[in-house]
Amino acid sequence: MPDSLAGKVAIVTGGAAGIGRATSLKFARAGARVVLADVDVVGGEETAQLITATGADAAFVKADVRVAADVEAMVAMAMQTFGSLDFALNNAGVLGSGAAMIDFTEDDWDYVMGVNLKGVWLSMKYEIPEMMRRGGGAIVNVSSVAGLVGSQHSPAYAASKHGVVGLTKTAALQYAPHGVRVNCICPAAVLSSMLETLVTRNPQVGERLLASQPNGRFASPEEIAEVVVWLCSDAASFITGAALPVDGGYTAQ
Numbered sequence: 001m002p003d004s005l006a007g008k009v010a011i012v013t014g015g016a017a018g019i020g021r022a023t024s025l026k027f028a029r030a031g032a033r034v035v036l037a038d039v040d041v042v043g044g045e046e047t048a049q050l051i052t053a054t055g056a057d058a059a060f061v062k063a064d065v066r067v068a069a070d071v072e073a074m075v076a077m078a079m080q081t082f083g084s085l086d087f088a089l090n091n092a093g094v095l096g097s098g099a100a101m102i103d104f105t106e107d108d109w110d111y112v113m114g115v116n117l118k119g120v121w122l123s124m125k126y127e128i129p130e131m132m133r134r135g136g137g138a139i140v141n142v143s144s145v146a147g148l149v150g151s152q153h154s155p156a157y158a159a160s161k162h163g164v165v166g167l168t169k170t171a172a173l174q175y176a177p178h179g180v181r182v183n184c185i186c187p188a189a190v191l192s193s194m195l196e197t198l199v200t201r202n203p204q205v206g207e208r209l210l211a212s213q214p215n216g217r218f219a220s221p222e223e224i225a226e227v228v229v230w231l232c233s234d235a236a237s238f239i240t241g242a243a244l245p246v247d248g249g250y251t252a253q
């Protein structure tokens with residue numbers, strides 16, 4: 001269990017469900033105040049209510065991470081509401097279509113890259129200055145095992161998640177002297193709405209993903225949340241620039 005995060009403030013993008021919701025709840029249980037953002041207003045407000053029902057502090061803001069003004073407003077809300085920013089989980093992401101590379105449309109490519117890669121860059125662009133003003137902080141970006149190996153199912157998703165790894169390492173090097181740690185996690189398939197969408201679209205993909213897992217199962221969002229909060233805690237104080245597989249052995253094959 002990480003050291004108490006009491007009095008700290010965390011931002012979570014993609015907080016309406018899945019890893020984002022689980023991590024928001026985990027941050028709150030560890031004592032942090034949470035600002036969560038999503039384009040899904042119903043899901044985002046529900047996550048915030050789940051947190052406040054426990055007596056912890058949370059605020060929801062609608063934000064499209066592809067839009068600089070939305071991201072800037074998200075960070076401004078954290079500062080105005082809670083007065084600081086210590087941690088961030090840049091988690092908002094989309095799959096895109098399962099089309100082959102030559103059949104992939106330009107619009108779909110731009111959408112996936114906009115959310116998965118531009119969204120991480122924009123989030124860090126506005127999060128890091130506030131952390132630097134406080135003398136440091138910790139950021140976790142969400143990549144994927146598809147950011148470490150190729151994917152047969154979405155060229156844009158794999159390319160965007162490889163990009164998150166490179167962006168994470170670059171940010172870690174640039175801002176380590178300022179006390180800002182930047183890492184990314186690379187999960188395998190997680191039991192979430194994104195996985196449900198993929199399996200619904202192509203049940204054979206779900207079967208293939210499960211068969212490829214050495215431990216024979218998918219991850220739960222809560223298991224991923226444990227790693228995120230640990231990476232933000234003082235227990236991980238010497239870790240920066242890492243791309244950490246959280247994958248049940250998938251990339252060890």
